[in-house]
Amino acid sequence: MSRRATGLAIEAAGLTRSFGETHALAGLDLAVPAGAVYGLLGPNGAGKTTAVRVLATLLRPDGGQARVFGHDVVTEADAVRARVSLTGQYASVDEDLTGTENLILLGRLLGLRKPAAQQRAEQLLAAFGLTDAAGRQVKKYSGGMRRRIDIAASILSTPDLLFLDEPTTGLDPRSRNQVWEIVRAVVAHGTTVLLTTQYLDEADKLASRIAVVDHGRVIAEGTPGELKSSVGSGTVHLRLRDAAQRPEAERLLGTTLGVPVQLEPDPVAITARVGGDGSDLDASAQAARALGELSRAGIVVDDFSLGQPSLDEVFLALTDHPAVPAEAERDDALEAAR
Ligand SMILES: Nc1ncnc2c1ncn2[C@@H]1O[C@H](COP(=O)(O)OP(=O)(O)OP(=O)(O)O)[C@@H](O)[C@H]1O
Numbered sequence: 001m002s003r004r005a006t007g008l009a010i011e012a013a014g015l016t017r018s019f020g021e022t023h024a025l026a027g028l029d030l031a032v033p034a035g036a037v038y039g040l041l042g043p044n045g046a047g048k049t050t051a052v053r054v055l056a057t058l059l060r061p062d063g064g065q066a067r068v069f070g071h072d073v074v075t076e077a078d079a080v081r082a083r084v085s086l087t088g089q090y091a092s093v094d095e096d097l098t099g100t101e102n103l104i105l106l107g108r109l110l111g112l113r114k115p116a117a118q119q120r121a122e123q124l125l126a127a128f129g130l131t132d133a134a135g136r137q138v139k140k141y142s143g144g145m146r147r148r149i150d151i152a153a154s155i156l157s158t159p160d161l162l163f164l165d166e167p168t169t170g171l172d173p174r175s176r177n178q179v180w181e182i183v184r185a186v187v188a189h190g191t192t193v194l195l196t197t198q199y200l201d202e203a204d205k206l207a208s209r210i211a212v213v214d215h216g217r218v219i220a221e222g223t224p225g226e227l228k229s230s231v232g233s234g235t236v237h238l239r240l241r242d243a244a245q246r247p248e249a250e251r252l253l254g255t256t257l258g259v260p261v262q263l264e265p266d267p268v269a270i271t272a273r274v275g276g277d278g279s280d281l282d283a284s285a286q287a288a289r290a291l292g293e294l295s296r297a298g299i300v301v302d303d304f305s306l307g308q309p310s311l312d313e314v315f316l317a318l319t320d321h322p323a324v325p326a327e328a329e330r331d332d333a334l335e336a337a338r
């Protein structure tokens, strides 16, 4: 890797880090452009937090190299620390202090004078919808409020690079939306954000590029659109009038489209991937042909849509396992790990 500035906030090559027998990072490569949200997407245990900890200089890699704004995370850790901020699975705030007290204290530590620290605290608390809770001890905050004060604390001074490690895990939809708005606002002010998430829709909504991580490696990288089109140019979603006709519909679609058809939990719903060669025209033509076949066979379709595959489908196609394993599989995996 060159030492010159490359317009990249993060460059990592071949990062490895093991914990005993567990290869948390198994040769991770990353190139994160400055000025946008970059999504690190992967299931539990993929290595996301380990990657963040290495890049934020909290953990030394066993091998490989990483630079943040051109500074090596091992040999120039201080220079890296001066430009990054981190929030997520780490407590940066003091539970016994109130929201206001925390932000003022951190502001003072960053060198702000008291009135400026106070003003910044008020500003952030208002922006994060925490004005009413400002005078309450943080340990009495709800999960969503806690997440927001954590992020507020991490952007007191505007970092060049902000690590957000699963900022919305466990939040209700309203709090998730609030956090998303905050992330967008942070990026609009020029901060680069490395966001780890298990939520495919979150990466899709926020990130301009995404790296899909599995078993400590990047298994796919690109814009959300590129990742989706790498799987197939479209997905047909169908809802039949009569669930009894689904086996026949499944068979017909399989023959017409020549692709495996997925049966949804809803007994009238079917999904199929079309246009694998990348042409949208092919996808719509194929979908039209499929509809024609169903109609000729007397199968009534109540609802039809042709869309890009979801990132969930992308993950499944890339890894052969879902992004979030089903409860039973999770239990099996836990059992096997014992
Ligand atoms: N300090 C540690 N000691 C031992 N094993 C660890 C440690 N930190 C991480 N691991 C293991 O390394 C692997 C990667 O963990 P990591 O926390 O990076 O995953 P993650 O992608 O952040 O997962 P999650 O979505 O659950 O937060 C896991 O198998 C984990 O158990």
Ligand SMILES: [Mg+2]
Binding pocket: 048, 049, 050, 089, 165, 166
């Ligand atoms: Mg993690």
